[in-house]
Amino acid sequence: MNGLRDRYMKQAPNEIPPEIANNPNYFPYFKDCIGMIDGTHIDAMLPSNLVARFRGRKGVTQNVLAACTPNKLFSYVLAGWEGAANDYRILQDALCRPQPYRLRVYDGILPPPLINNRVQLITNFFGSVGKYYLCDAGYTTMPGFISPYRGVRYHLKEHIGRTPRNSRELFNLRHSSLQSKIESTFGTLKNRFKILTAKPNYPFPTQVDIVLACTILHNFIAIEDPQDDILNENVLIDEENDDMTNEDGTNVVDFTQSRTQREERDARNEWKELRDQIAWAMWVDYCAKYKDGDTTEIGL
Incomplete structure (x- = not known):
């Protein structure tokens, strides 16, 4: 099954x-959103000397980071992290891995063949910081990722x-509506x-492979079979903080290059400003x- 990964699991297209x-x-506000990211916990069986490392709020688990597109296809999966690991730390790992194992994030505007007059006007209005994933409050707003307020x-x-009652509540409502697709x-x-969910008694590397195989089968x-009954059930899980092709690597952001703390802060502030623009x-x-056009905000 893992041999079919490149065929059935493509990173999100630009x-x-x-x-x-x-x-x-969603449109034009989330026009640059290429997917959603989140983590989920899978029950794990481990030798006694490793149990403490994998024990978190969900018990003994492996923490799995995944990205999916709005049509509920997995576009990236990183399995095998300890259940006690912080979601943001796992995301950093996904962004620093060598290609093709790194989570792909784009910068810049749409490539020329995809631009029309309406999209160009919207791009001029919102600016062109880059493509991004939506993520929940367990992550942070930073280049390539927008979390809720x-x-x-x-x-x-x-x-x-x-x-x-205000722009932030409206933004969070629509952000949550899109983010719920990965939860589903x-x-x-x-x-x-x-x-x-059966705690299979296999060596841990095999348990990791099982997760990857299941996402490929999904x-x-x-x-x-897009009309599959289970696929069309809206099954949500509480994570509690819990055929597409893309062969072109143009404008992919390289997170392996170090930046100063000031550059990091400025970049995050730029993306927070983008979030404010979208919300407004x-x-x-x-x-x-x-x-009736009354933009007065209450409750801020």
Whole structure:
């Protein structure tokens, strides 16, 4: 199964996903989003001398980092980390690995063949910092990744029966709606492949391979049988902080190059400003549609 990985698991392409382009809640605001990242825990069986390293809030597990596209295909999986490891630390590992094992992040605007007049106008409005993944509050907003606002209600269930009172709540609502796609993908994976929750008594490297094989099988089924019943169930799991091709490496960000602390801070601030711009553009359009153009914000 792992031999089929390159065939059925492609890193996210440098283009606007149709699920975003065709949804007015997401487009043009998330036009540069190429996917979502998150971590999930898989029960693990280990020798007694390794149990302490892998024991975290979820028990003895391996922590698995994954990225998926908005159509719920895994585009990147890094399995085998200790369950006690911090999600952000695992992401840093994924960004510093040599290619082709590194999580791919792009900079710059869309390649010329993909630009039309409307997209170019939107690019000029928001700026062109680069492509990015959405991530939950367990990560941080930085080049290539946009997390939600902290201290603002986020999960979809927290918004039930409420209307957004300000740009940050609206941003978090729509961010959560997209981010829930990877949570649903994890739910589908574990619902189909019960071995992932059965603590299989295999050597740990084999347990890691089982996770990778299951994600490849998930993609195979999604590509070959998109009407599959389990695939179309909306199964969410609580992680609690918890055929596409792309052969062109143009504009891929190299995270292996060190930067000074000041450069890191400036880069993160630039991406936080981009998040603010996206949130405000959402809010202005939302108020024009539902609040007679009144952009007054409450609760900030």
